[in-house]
Amino acid sequence: MSTATKPPTAPKPAKKARPPKAVESQRSRAETNLARKLVAPAIVLMLLVTAFPMLRALYLSLFSYSLTAPDDREFVGLSNYVTALSDKLFWQDTGNTVLIMLVTVFFELVIGFAFALVMHRLIFARGVVRTSILIPYGVITVVSGFAWQFAFSNNNGFVNGWLPFIGDDFNWFAQYDSSMIAIMASEIWKTTPFMSLLLLAGLAQISEDMIEAAKVDGATWFQRLFKVILPNMRGAIMVAVLFRALDAYRIFDNIFVMTAGANGTESISFLTYRQVVEQFQLGIGSALSVLLFLSVLVVAFVIVKVFRVNLADARQES
């Protein structure tokens, strides 16, 4: 609020020295004022629903606080964090989340890029393909979770029947490994199209001349792909990976629907949800919320760093 209404007082006297500039700065000050009024509702709402609750979570995380016994609320300092960080479950769930993020983003990138190449070169059926590619994006995540859960089910699914090397009565949801595969399959199915659309936009920005030139110089298809196309798409790839990785890191819906966290398939989001909504442990739940937020920041930081390093490498090569 304060940024939206605060009048810019400091620069005024300095600029009064030259009259023509003062007129300009008056106009720009009016523009700034109008802009701030237009932007204020959006900023206020976003901060009210995210920044304020987050600060409150930070505060509550210092208390032993259960909604089932609100009167026993007690300041405990950082002990909720100690409890969370020394719990095996926390690290197991973080491990699951990281594993899901790495595997799904990798497959989405490879398959999504293949799809983008197909769509980029497409001469016929453009409309049909572009419409279909949006269908997984549009399907509710919960519904796609159900669709895949039933598909993998040994009772009424089709996956066992279609996969020749798997027995018809194999229960995918009876153990950890296969449960994770099923969860990741549904996540990859749902979000690969989104990835391919972002990559397609990146592909469209590469000049055809450059690819033609490489062709004339005798570069093979693979050389053109790795030396011309991919280096020029680094920006688009980074955006796509960043978006998808952060999205994958907060995975919740699929796991809730498909396994409900059974066989150790819980994600860190799921653990947080369980502490707060099912167990009413607001203190420890808030600590987990803060840790989740911090780990998302770490993931974002790492991705940005990794891509920068690659950029430098690419420059050294050429």
Place this chain on the structure above:
Amino acid sequence: MALTGKNKERAQRAGMGLGVALVLGWCLLPVVWIVSLSFKSQAAVTNGSPGFLPADGGGAGFDNYRQVLQDGDFLLAIRNSAVVSLSATILSVAIATLAAYAIARLEFKGKKFVLTTALVIAMFPVVSLVGPLFDMWRTVGLYDTWYGLIIPYISFTLPLAIWTLSAFFREIPWEMEQAAQVDGATAWQAFRKVIVPLAAPGVFTAAILTFFFAWNDFVFGISLTSTENARPIPAALSFFVGADPFNRPASLLAAGAVVATVPIVVLVLFFQRKIVAGLTAGAVKG
């Protein structure tokens, strides 16, 4: 080198056909599967029917759909989702339009702050807000109400709407507004007749994307509601257990899922071009 020009073209065409088939198969297979499941009879599904098509599982015609549409809780959930998603969409897009206009057209200090805030919120792990919101909403009486969902939905769709809209607004030739005024139009006329028609497609796209988000949300839907008063359709589907809690009525659930998905898929089919433009404009140009 063995390929002559004509053969090479033919091979390319075949490869392309294969590619298209793979893409279509990928996108449609699970959708066809859940539709197929929704037409199987419940008895056949519980007894085990690994087949893909309804014929293998004993066709049930529209029985499952009839049963779902007679379920009061399900209909209430659809109503909740419709009201909450539409309200959030309208408000979010209205607020985002103001902000995006300022970002695209005006020079002002703090522009970077707005865009950064939006980006951070777009990356925010939704679940980490569930705790504090759960607690706050219970205190102020917004828990398990429409408003309790509309407010977070607006806030979380704002970043997407702002980024998409400002990318669109940056492409609008704003000088045309002045040109119209020079030609004798009043400021309001110039805005309404020139800028509104140019901006409308962008606003519309942002609205569709926002609606997608709100309709798809599960985390808030499941944590900030407790009864059919406000529970949206994804949450309702996940609680749908049927008569026997140990045997989820798969085919009935599939019918419900199809009903819940139809509005979104219809939107996709109608506005395919706009959605693609919006998704990529917000992400790539931003």
